[in-house]
Amino acid sequence: FVPAGRPMPTVGKAASLKTALFSTTEEETKTKEPKTEAVNGELNKELAQVDPDAEGLPWWWELVWKLDVMQKGKEGDPVEFGDTCNVLRTNIEQIYGGYPSLDGCPLAEGEITDIGDGTMFIGLQRYQQNYNSPYKLCFGPKSFLVISDPVQAKHMLRDANSNYDKGVLAEILEPIMGKGLIPADPETWTVRRRQIVPAFHQAWLQHMVGLFGHCNGPLIDNLNKVAEKDGKCDMETFFCSVALDIIGLSVFNFEFGSVTNESPVIRAVYSALVEAEHRSMTPAPYWDLPFANQLVPRLRKFNSDLKLLNDVLDDLINRAKNTRQVGDIEELEKRNYAEVDDPSMLRFLVDMRGADIDNKQLRDDLMTMLIAGHETTAAVLTWALFELTKHPEEMAKVREEIDRVVGDRVPTYEDMEKLEYTRLVIAETLRMYPEPPLLIRRCRTEDNLPEGGGREATVIRGMDIFMGIYTMHRDERFWPEPNKFDPMRFTRRYTNPDIKGWDGFDPKKWEGKLYPNEIAADFAYLPFGGGARKCVGDQFAIMEAIVTLTMVLRRFDFDFDLSRHDGKVDVNDHPQHLDHPVGMRTGATIHTRKGLHMIVKKREI
Numbered sequence: 001f002v003p004a005g006r007p008m009p010t011v012g013k014a015a016s017l018k019t020a021l022f023s024t025t026e027e028e029t030k031t032k033e034p035k036t037e038a039v040n041g042e043l044n045k046e047l048a049q050v051d052p053d054a055e056g057l058p059w060w061w062e063l064v065w066k067l068d069v070m071q072k073g074k075e076g077d078p079v080e081f082g083d084t085c086n087v088l089r090t091n092i093e094q095i096y097g098g099y100p101s102l103d104g105c106p107l108a109e110g111e112i113t114d115i116g117d118g119t120m121f122i123g124l125q126r127y128q129q130n131y132n133s134p135y136k137l138c139f140g141p142k143s144f145l146v147i148s149d150p151v152q153a154k155h156m157l158r159d160a161n162s163n164y165d166k167g168v169l170a171e172i173l174e175p176i177m178g179k180g181l182i183p184a185d186p187e188t189w190t191v192r193r194r195q196i197v198p199a200f201h202q203a204w205l206q207h208m209v210g211l212f213g214h215c216n217g218p219l220i221d222n223l224n225k226v227a228e229k230d231g232k233c234d235m236e237t238f239f240c241s242v243a244l245d246i247i248g249l250s251v252f253n254f255e256f257g258s259v260t261n262e263s264p265v266i267r268a269v270y271s272a273l274v275e276a277e278h279r280s281m282t283p284a285p286y287w288d289l290p291f292a293n294q295l296v297p298r299l300r301k302f303n304s305d306l307k308l309l310n311d312v313l314d315d316l317i318n319r320a321k322n323t324r325q326v327g328d329i330e331e332l333e334k335r336n337y338a339e340v341d342d343p344s345m346l347r348f349l350v351d352m353r354g355a356d357i358d359n360k361q362l363r364d365d366l367m368t369m370l371i372a373g374h375e376t377t378a379a380v381l382t383w384a385l386f387e388l389t390k391h392p393e394e395m396a397k398v399r400e401e402i403d404r405v406v407g408d409r410v411p412t413y414e415d416m417e418k419l420e421y422t423r424l425v426i427a428e429t430l431r432m433y434p435e436p437p438l439l440i441r442r443c444r445t446e447d448n449l450p451e452g453g454g455r456e457a458t459v460i461r462g463m464d465i466f467m468g469i470y471t472m473h474r475d476e477r478f479w480p481e482p483n484k485f486d487p488m489r490f491t492r493r494y495t496n497p498d499i500k501g502w503d504g505f506d507p508k509k510w511e512g513k514l515y516p517n518e519i520a521a522d523f524a525y526l527p528f529g530g531g532a533r534k535c536v537g538d539q540f541a542i543m544e545a546i547v548t549l550t551m552v553l554r555r556f557d558f559d560f561d562l563s564r565h566d567g568k569v570d571v572n573d574h575p576q577h578l579d580h581p582v583g584m585r586t587g588a589t590i591h592t593r594k595g596l597h598m599i600v601k602k603r604e605i
């Protein structure tokens with residue numbers, strides 16, 4: 001069924017389109033009684049419920065969506081529904097002489113299989129080469145506007161940020177993260193962001209660097225044991241475990257101990273992540289149906305896992321509240337963390353004077369940190385090791401720096417600045433393998449996109465948007481030789497006058513900063529997003545990655561375990577995207593992991 005995802009009609013013409021669909025006069029349409037002859041009784045009832053003045057999606061789009069869903073549910077009776085759809089299609093075509101396009105964006109005609117194989121961002125990159133930015137993509141019953149241009153991204157994320165919210169992402173994540181900072185609606189977000197940002201103050205980050213080192217101890221022990229046996233290990237799993245241990249201790253002072261054991265709580269964390277993935281790939285939200293939560297086994301399991309996690313978090317929150325010691329932000333930021341029993345972020349959020357310490361809101365925020373803060377960091381570590389193993393000359397440069405600056409010590413906060421090349425390696429890994437590779441938005445107020453390197457467009461209220469971060473990071477108009485692993489690129493100036501309004505990459509703009517950020521690249525580099533909703537954990541994550549990489553590379557040598565990668569890792573060339581050994585995300589979700597299987601040996605120093 002074609003209309004879903006078609007460009008939308010102009011607002012001015014919407015009334016006559018409505019008339020055409022209902023085969024009635026403008027006056028009669030107001031009664032919301034559809035009169036289309038080909039519509040059978042059941043469909044008639046559905047149509048009658050469509051609210052022409054509904055907020056969110058334009059009414060006619062909602063209608064088309066319903067038709068599509070109903071058609072899918074009626075496989076025994078496709079002709080009748082097909083006829084109705086054809087009437088709709090003919091009516092639309094008659095009025096507009098084809099499908100109308102308010103914004104003039106081309107529609108990517110593609111098979112859902114192009115993008116549904118777990119590497120959706122690769123499909124989007126292919127479409128971008130044909131259609132440039134923005135284009136529209138029909139994705140099951142939904143359609144998305146896809147943009148991958150720095151000038152347009154800057155507009156959406158920074159200049160006109162208040163016109164957009166998290167849309168589909170918020171819907172998918174709501175059962176897990178509630179109104180946590182990532183999915184939060186703009187009103188909740190404004191209040192929570194103001195309270196959460198101070199929690200990442202300098203004294204805390206400084207203390208966290210020590211905690212990262214501490215959490216890496218068990219990983220080093222484990223790798224030593226593995227090296228003494230056959231050396232075979234999945235480094236992605238190890239990095240996930242260490243990142244989970246770090247986030248547990250730093251955010252709510254909870255020992256997951258996941259490097260050394262597997263508890264029901266850890267299983268519940270992963271089950272929640274897998275469910276989020278499943279939901280993002282399932283067009284019909286069956287979990288909202290009455291009794292589904294009681295009847296569908298996977299939903300029962302998901303709900304019991306969620307309950308387990310909620311109970312743990314509630315217990316931690318209650319304990320923190322029972323020992324609350326209120327202080328002003330400035331006072332709390334000057335804490336001597338060496339003498340604090342519980343240095344967690346939860347403690348800070350509860351102790352802050354005037355803070356919202358409602359259990360539900362705190363739970364939502366902690367759950368958000370837990371989910372946002374560990375797989376992302378684990379992914380960058382995994383890919384960094386992958387690229388360094390493929391490039392021995394880069395590996396040698398990082399090693400030289402680690403040996404010179406840190407040696408056998410645990411890295412300190414002061415080391416972070418000196419580990420310049422290691423930081424560039426992390427930054428380059430985040431460029432090539434941004435996690436998430438897509439950002440998701442929905443338009444709240446009609447907006448106009450600037451041209452940039454693509455075309456101007458109007459974004460209509462209700463439109464869902466994918467921002468192709470992976471596509472942009474691999475676009476040669478913004479990054480020369482984009483598929484080359486080249487950490488030093490961030491030290492070179494680059495401009496492209498063909499992109500209207502883009503300042504290019506300027507190394508001077510990130511002098512004194514921890515990593516080359518979106519400002520230096522004028523929004524062509526967005527591993528942590530940009531504008532008001534930029535990641536709050538960026539510094540934390542970069543330092544965590546540096547400490548872990550430093551400690552592991554100082555002590556161990558790695559080689560690919562080709563027996564586990566079907567002999568496919570191409571060490572001479574950039575691997576074909578679809579052979580990526582590690583899964584990636586579609587914005588909200590994780591895809592099937594294949595793991596990074598390595599042979600580890602103790603390093604001879």
Ligand code: HEM
Pocket residue numbers: 181182193368369372373374376377380434435436439440526527528529530532533534535536537538540541542
């Ligand atoms: C390498 C690691 C990480 C990457 C690549 C990453 C990436 C991102 C990105 C791209 C966004 C913006 C999403 C959007 O605009 O839709 C974001 C937001 C966020 N991240 Fe991270 N993140 C990382 C680590 C962390 C960590 C360690 C934490 C917490 C300790 C964290 C907490 C958050 C939160 C709370 C937000 C929502 C911010 C807001 O909407 O105000 N992230 N992250």
